Amino acid sequence: MTSPTPVPFSEPPYLSGLPSPYYTESHRRWQKKCRAFIEENLLQHAMEWEREETVPDHVFTTFAKANMLIPALPAPLPVEWLKKVGVDDILGQPVEEWDYFYNCIYTDEMLRSGLAGPSGSLTTGIAFGVPPIIKFGNRQLQERFLPELLTGCKRSCIAITEPDAGSDVANIKTTAVKSADGKKYIINGTKKWITNGIWTDWSSMAVRTGGPGAGGLSMLVVPLKGYPGVTMRRLKVQGQISAGTTFIELDEVEVPVENLIGEEGMGMSFNHERLTIAIGATRQARVALGAAFEYCLKREAFGKTLMEQPVVRHRLSKCGALLESQWAWVEQFVYQMTRLSKAEADVELGGLTAAAKAHAGIVLNECAQCAVLLFGGNGYTRSGKGEIAERLYREVPGNKIPGGSEDVMLDLAIRQLVKNYKNKTKMLDRPRGSSKL
Known part of the structure; x- marks a missing residue:
């Protein structure tokens, strides 16, 4: 249990009894509910799961059923889509009243174990893989993918980094070339250090559809787990081990042209x-x-x-x-x-x-x-x-x-x-x- 008097520096000032201009009573009420949920379902086991290098599948399901993956999305939330899939609130907080301070509270609480692996195994995919579809995907793309992603029936990831292109995103070499009939993209290349990749059903992937540089990059929804032409293996990394860092090989992987997120050459934001x-x-x-x-x-x-x-x-x-x-x-x-x-x-x-x-x-x-x-x-x-x-x-x-x-x-x-x-x-x-x- 949390001590009534926090150890100095162990809590943000607003949780240490000091006044703050930022947090409303609604924020504070939700923080208490959020902390209780995360302590019960994640934090008490976080060190054990990090030692074992994986988080049990049932934890993702528990968070999904409680709508507690949704707070990883940026505010404002996609209210129309959430309502459409039956998500009206998150631990009692209406989704239409959600602002970025709820995101901040959630992220802060998820890391209270000090370990980024257990929390990252649950949230990295929805936090960074789903927003491109919400913000830039057309209606048909959203209708095909958002219902199952928002409810946690399917898992996502963001697949940007490659062996030769980390922070230098403009150097991405994975190619997506249209088939002769113009109905498919044929993808070839590799992705490396992809968090959550090993569990991912549908990734938001950066690919090269045009010439060199950032102007030739596009984003596609690319199926991963069990999909023809896709090979994945987990990487042993220094920290955040349970988050599932993955190496992905793509060999003549075919996806419909309708899987394009936005327009060709549109790029991405981080x-x-x-x-x-x-x-x-x-x-x-x-x-x-x-x-x-x-x-x-x-x-x-x-x-x-x-x-x-x-x-x-x-x-x-x-x-x-x-x-x-x-x-x-x-x-x-x-x-x-x-x-x-x-x-x-x-x-x-x-x-x-x-x-x-x-x-x-x-x-x-x-x-x-x-x-x-x-x-x-x-x-x-x-x-x-x-x-x-x-x-x-x-x-x-x-x-x-x-x-x-x-x-x-x-x-x-x-x-x-x-x-x-x-x-x-x-x-x-x-x-x-x-x-x-």
């Missing part, structure tokens, strides 16, 4: 994925720092507790400042998402979201490293008191790399800010030959 990673990584940093703080109150060395050592307090303080600053930035982003249209958010927040995602990885690295050092030998051991610190330190790269690697994200942030600034200041440009000050 803002929801990056903000979700930023929220989750910040909670993981909180778990690491909270565990270290609690340990330092009890562990004795040199005749006193670790917390009585100035150097220990200094480490905790530096990491705490980073953590709470990052969380304040995350909440600011979420608030802005509730006030801007999607078109405005894509322009104004695209670059900054990349920076926030990158910085979340930096903060997690600092907090996880701090936890390992303060746990000492226990933090270097894959069992016992410091197991959570050891595992969290191995999960750091799983936040720094996916969704765009750290250095690429930091560079993208500045390039986007420069682009926006130039677009907004064009009116200040003087025509050639004009006088200068």
Whole structure:
């Protein structure tokens, strides 16, 4: 059970008794219901399932029946489609009243174990694989796929990354060529590091339908599990093991041209994925720092507790400042998402979201490293008191790399800010030959 007095840094300020301008009474009521559901059906078994490297199938079914996969979708929710498939509310919260703070609460609660694998095994597919169909798919595409995806009868994933194209999405080589009769796309290529891929029925896949560069990329709904020409195998990765990281080979895979998402050459957006990673990584940093703080109150060395050592307090303080600053930035982003249209958010927040995602990885690295050092030998051991610190330190790269690697994200942030600034200041440009000050 949660202590009535949280360990410092172990909970967001709004859950530690401090006032917040962001969370309404409705948000707070739903957070309590959300926490109770996730604790019962996920968190109490998360470490066990991560050790076993898989989450039992019945857990996905439990979440699907309770509509608790839907919160992984970006707000506002696809109300028309949800109503059509019989989803009116999520733990009592009407879907039409859903805003991005519910998404934030959900993501934060799902990561309270500190482990991204168990939660990622359930939500990554619907969080990132289904939105392209909702936002850009035409009516026939939505009617064919959304009913079973939204109700959890079928599973999805986002299949972008390849052996030679990670953050460099424009270098994707998997091809989709139309058949002679124009009725099918013939797909050939490989996808690598695809989370949830091994369980996926229908993926939203980036393919090359045109020439080189980003302008030649399109998105298709591509069947995976048991489909002719598709071969899949799980990859052994450093962290987030139970999330089902997958290598996919596509050999003359045929899909109808009606499976095109949007239009050819339309490309894709990663803002929801990056903000979700930023929220989750910040909670993981909180778990690491909270565990270290609690340990330092009890562990004795040199005749006193670790917390009585100035150097220990200094480490905790530096990491705490980073953590709470990052969380304040995350909440600011979420608030802005509730006030801007999607078109405005894509322009104004695209670059900054990349920076926030990158910085979340930096903060997690600092907090996880701090936890390992303060746990000492226990933090270097894959069992016992410091197991959570050891595992969290191995999960750091799983936040720094996916969704765009750290250095690429930091560079993208500045390039986007420069682009926006130039677009907004064009009116200040003087025509050639004009006088200068």
